[in-house]
Amino acid sequence: MRQTLRKLYLDLFGTFAKPARGVHILNGHYLSPGKGEASVFREQLNALREGCTLVRIEDAVAMIVNRTKVSDPLVAFTFDDGFEEQATSIAPALEEYGINAAFFINPGFIGGDAAYRENFLRNRVMTPRKAPMTWDQIKALHQKGHIIGSHGQDHLPLNTDDRDLILHELLAGRQAIEHHTGAPCEYFAYTYGGMNDFSLTALNIAKSQYRYIFSQSDHRHYFSFNGAVINRRHFEPFWPVEHVRYFLSVKKT
Numbered sequence: 001m002r003q004t005l006r007k008l009y010l011d012l013f014g015t016f017a018k019p020a021r022g023v024h025i026l027n028g029h030y031l032s033p034g035k036g037e038a039s040v041f042r043e044q045l046n047a048l049r050e051g052c053t054l055v056r057i058e059d060a061v062a063m064i065v066n067r068t069k070v071s072d073p074l075v076a077f078t079f080d081d082g083f084e085e086q087a088t089s090i091a092p093a094l095e096e097y098g099i100n101a102a103f104f105i106n107p108g109f110i111g112g113d114a115a116y117r118e119n120f121l122r123n124r125v126m127t128p129r130k131a132p133m134t135w136d137q138i139k140a141l142h143q144k145g146h147i148i149g150s151h152g153q154d155h156l157p158l159n160t161d162d163r164d165l166i167l168h169e170l171l172a173g174r175q176a177i178e179h180h181t182g183a184p185c186e187y188f189a190y191t192y193g194g195m196n197d198f199s200l201t202a203l204n205i206a207k208s209q210y211r212y213i214f215s216q217s218d219h220r221h222y223f224s225f226n227g228a229v230i231n232r233r234h235f236e237p238f239w240p241v242e243h244v245r246y247f248l249s250v251k252k253t
């Protein structure tokens with residue numbers, strides 16, 4: 001039965017899901033919810049290379065912002081929440097394919113003690129048993145040409161008008177990253193990523209702090225919030241490639 005369903009799925013999505021021309025930004029978190037094999041992402045990248053061109057994230061962002069007309073399906077990557085496997089497995093795979101990613105991290109998680117991390121995993125990102133990257137790993141990612149973005153200091157929800165909380169998330173997060181990388185932090189991805197997860201107060205403060213702001217929502221459109229936010233499509237490295245291709249088949253406007 002499982003095999004039959006899988007075949008049906010492949011017939012429906014695998015065959016017809018041709019990636020559409022345009023710039024697609026994917027957003028993932030980990031190799032798998034448990035202990036993931038580094039090879040799964042390489043297999044996905046291999047398969048995606050058939051029919052898509054993999055590009056650097058800053059190039060994808062520039063094309064979206066400049067509304068560059070592109071004649072191919074282009075795919076760029078971002079990863080949120082700062083898990084260690086992003087530095088040890090995901091970034092090396094991207095480098096082998098000649099591209100980079102933006103990693104949106106939470107400085108509180110990086111520097112937090114055991115109790116902080118436990119609360120972060122359980123109540124903020126709902127992903128048990130993951131370790132954070134270290135600042136040394138983050139610095140190395142930056143030096144290898146990846147982009148280190150902020151995902152807020154403590155991964156707090158920003159669907160709020162509490163200016164102190166918003167400033168803490170946006171400013172402390174950015175300053176910690178700039179302190180450790182020695183470079184301006186221009187990318188910000190707000191937590192939870194939906195249209196209702198970001199208040200206009202938070203948006204206005206974010207606009208004054210960061211050059212580019214990202215959601216994880218409405219991937220059919222390049223922008224939301226009246227052009228102020230760039231939309232990303234959720235995926236994970238372990239997903240079947242036909243599943244990812246299906247989402248890339250959408251014509252973006």
Ligand SMILES: [Zn+2]
Binds near residue numbers: 125151155191
């Ligand atoms: Zn997150």
